[in-house]
Amino acid sequence: MHIDQIDTPAVLIDLDKVEANLARAQSYADANGLPLRPHVKTHKLPQMALRQLALGAIGITCQKIGEAEAMADGGLKDIFLPYNIMGADKLDRLAALHKRVTLSVTADSAETIAGYAARFAKAAPLKVLVECDTGSGRCGVQTADEAVKLAQQITDAPGLIFGGLMTYPPKGEIAKADAWLKEAKAALDLAGLPPPIISSGGTPDLQRAAEGSVTTEYRPGTYIYSDRMQVAWGHGTLDDCALTVKATVVSRPTPDRAVLDTGSKALAADPVPAPLRGHGHIVEYPDALVHSLSEEHAVVDLSACDTRPDIGDTLRVIPNHACVVSNLYDRVYLIRGDQVEREAEVTSRGKLR
């Protein structure tokens, strides 16, 4: 099928761009001896995860158990959940998943570890990494001492294994995160609890990831598709963006205004960092500004455009944030050039738990 035959809105994934993005990252990883464990949040598709493994990734990363269950159903065998998992329902599901795949998780508190410790037994122990806040201000222990304390608690639990350290580092501050992790590693070594894994991540710093001197594996997510946000942060160019949203011009109320059928339900409302502006880049009209979204409408300012689209024309929009777009669609189209290779169900979409 030609992509012209696809009704809108629709997500199109350019497989040649995907391959180029994956190859570039894996080459860097191989050249620097830094294994990749890609985060599937961007694509939410088992076949993409399997392709990442085929190229050399050592396993995958999922944020929620539901995503991991869908990936296990799709044939994935080694899954890291860098999340504090708690509550009886989730721990039951974690235990069931642990029987199906090689699983590791994280914790940043004694409470989370106590939950794991009560649920897992020595016969089939669970690997737990300690999450460290190296500057991004989200989850994670605040000091090396806390990391040692939690590592000891994990080690003391018969059903748990201390897996090492995990961080979601602050963007552009590899040295800062590395200093934090080096100090924690030294403290753990001194305590007789050397961390087997030190896991870092993030696409914006992927091509500099090996500057993290103690990092043993890296979890990039968005690199597979890229998006305007990554480009704004200096990762690649718009030409690398593999995910586009096909849209139709449904209205041309004034000479300077077009309205597309891709509102926030189709493009997501995430803002883009400066210097970029607006809610997407229109490939065919690069000077157009997608200046506002409501749920079902994107209002486009054409005042800077020499040529302008007509009512009924279709366009392709590079979104600000590819990952959240994947979460809005039940199915996506995998394309090569202008041909649809196949449709794929986004099996890890909407997995909130």
Add this chain to the structure above:
Amino acid sequence: MHIDQIDTPAVLIDLDKVEANLARAQSYADANGLPLRPHVKTHKLPQMALRQLALGAIGITCQKIGEAEAMADGGLKDIFLPYNIMGADKLDRLAALHKRVTLSVTADSAETIAGYAARFAKAAPLKVLVECDTGSGRCGVQTADEAVKLAQQITDAPGLIFGGLMTYPPKGEIAKADAWLKEAKAALDLAGLPPPIISSGGTPDLQRAAEGSVTTEYRPGTYIYSDRMQVAWGHGTLDDCALTVKATVVSRPTPDRAVLDTGSKALAADPVPAPLRGHGHIVEYPDALVHSLSEEHAVVDLSACDTRPDIGDTLRVIPNHACVVSNLYDRVYLIRGDQVEREAEVTSRGKLR
């Protein structure tokens, strides 16, 4: 089931608040002789639409055909699509839907009307309203003359019936929209094309809707659940908000910081208008600020809170924008007080086309 037994993240819909919100709006509509045709985008649930009808609504509004198809499956019989519908796939689906329910649509261009005219026949004509841009700067004709021209084109097409005028008016500017519509109505009357319906909408101005002197029906959406955005715009209070997202505190990295398991995948990233701030209102900790979201984490600033939650505690968050939250969940919980009355599948979720 008690709501304490619901795992997180989860959407909880308080049916008593829903009833109060619907009754308040319907009372106003009845007292002012202004029929309601609620927009289902907020709830995306047929049973809620049926309840709106039972209380007096004259039909429903959907934005996309897919939403309307799901509503027709759920027993709804009178559906207005205030959208320019174009392309062979969508016109085929529109024709099929037209056989099942009483349908009306809009157009703001000759091209859109030509599409309808080619697809519908005199034996079963399609009612088409002309969309007017009365100041919100989205779709719609710009002048009364254009409205007359399109009304004539509709009237001249054997398979179409001129239904009247539709607008999505600028917030807080009822008089401005009314002046526009009055002028258009006068021009249409003069042309021998009196508009049978003049449809306006929007929850923020719902309680003043009858100030629109020529409005014959009104399409409120968010009023059924309300949200922080509506409260910021002056519609009701936080206590009216019927949709909350149940969340778990998964991390307490510092005394002033909590992290919830409800990121942008669970709360959506839509900003809230000033004077409100942040990405949600935590019912149990009203002084907490949900200051940033990533996909799976909400970072909360507790510095203004006297009491603070512990790891594992659950909370309820009123989101900025209820409609986009409904679109993120396959199922929601309908509750009365602290008891779950039933789970409901969000059948119009993710209907992008």
